[in-house]
Amino acid sequence: MQPDDNAPVSAAKLLEQVPLPREPRDIRDIAPAPPRLFTTRPYPPSEQFEVWKTRMASLIDVAPPESHRPEHGFEVEYLTCNMADVVFTSGRFAAQTFARAAAPLQGAPIDIWWLFRVRAGEARFETVDRRIHAGPGAMFLISLDDDFRGSITNYDGLVLALPRRSFTGVADQLNDACNILLSGNLVELLTDYLDRLETRLILMSPEELRQAGRATAQMIAACIQLSSDRLEQARGAIESVLFERARLYIETHLGDFDLTPDRIAQQLRISRSALYRAFESVGGVAGYILRKRLRAAHAELVASTDRQVQEIAYRHGFKLASDFTRAFRREFGVSPREMRERARRRSTAG
Template sequence: MKTVFADHWYLFLIKAGSNWVVSDGGWSSGQEIRGAPGQLSLYSLGEAFHGEMNPIEVLMLFIPRDAFARQAGRLDRLNNTIIDTTRGRLLSDYMLALERQLPNLTHDEVPAIVRATEAMIAACLTPTPHSLEDARDGVILSLGERARKVVQARLYDPRLTPACLAKSIGVSRSALYRLFEPHGGAARYVRNTRLAAAHRALCDLTETRQIQQIAGSFGFTSSQEFSRAFRLRYGYSPSELRADISRSTLHLGRDPVIEGGRTLGEFLRTTA
């Protein structure tokens, strides 16, 4: 029987919780790191270590050693370290974006994703003068994830303009335009994200705020502007949506169960 030695590396991105790890051998012998949410670390399965994980949610990406034979020495030196660099943060964003996109990938798209992932790992962990150009597709995906997080965090802020978004994610206005061109531009992406959030709020049977208050909480300073944009996006006004939900609730009872075991509120929240 052939014995297979697992000497891959793996990237360890903490989404929630914490850990601590001490290396027991290799380049990083005796080195201890303590991880916190948002931190990305690299570990080698070829080196012994011990530690502790508190209640934790992580995203792990395993890296076959054979795929990075030329960079093996440099990656070994990163064992049991936190990748706290600009490129490391790009790689973190890429991993999060990849996690979001995986359920939508087709079988034919997998080889391209593998190549893009390998290029991102090389560019961010063992950079060369041309490595970022090779990782262009991955960088675009990373910046898209970074922009998505900024928009979600600032939906309430009417000052979130394309210029502000470009500055927040560290790109030029022209680069931001190319990034959001498939969405009709950054301004449209921000507006549609705000409208979707407002739609979900209006479908929430526990939401008691007035429509104007809901609009303001998602960055719309004018109720008329919000109503026009909402109707253009969904084909009906915010007041019509709320009235329909109220009538349905009165007729069927609070949060009735519909097909598939979902409640009406759960169903409506998926339609935005």
């Protein structure tokens, strides 16, 4: 049961819809496979629910809600991509109820967790000892080795299948995290990471999918349980996502005089040390902000030769023209006025 301004177009918008297969899903298939966009729409409305029920038969028993008549149609549309270490799914699913008994007919356990991230709709799950009600923005984990029952109402979001073989070192911790609403800064980072991963899947080769699947498993393990070993293993992935979040915030608030590392850390709800680590490779967060401001001011100086230098400095976060001039000269080797004069000469020559 799996579907900024600078972000690539969603992969689902670039894929051709494929009729949802009528046979049950093969959960033993771990070969990386490119994204596909499955849907029940090509089938007559009276058959759509049965197709979905058959597809899910190897995992859970599904049923329409009491108020819904299956012959009226049952729309499901989701992107799915097997990345070997995880199966990534994102899409929309009609309202339904479901149940799972831990011992399948074949007698073998299904060593899989499902990681949900709700974008719209609601999800309810109940086990022997826990009960959750998840709305938009929620993230939670369930195990297919547990008995459970639940329901969703017009769910839109992510569902990642996490095979136990990809998480052998942290299986106990993931089991402890099942059937609770996950929260915290690392969970928010994981949410951002998964959203951006979805936009990249269609561009990846099979080997890249395998590598991304391994990195995603490490990221999930680090963010859901907080062992120091796993945090260190996935630190690079975490810092990459953190850098992207901070970069987008900086781009949006570049002209604010009070755009400081402290403010960014506060707004993103992260520690200053985590922010500093994310920007170490580019010379630090304060230096990054200064360079972005200077480059934006440089572009405006060259393009708008009639605007006052002081006005341009002010628009790009510099309170004093003298501070702007000193920083500009250090960065470009000439003063703002000299740079503008060069631009005017080139324009005249052209």
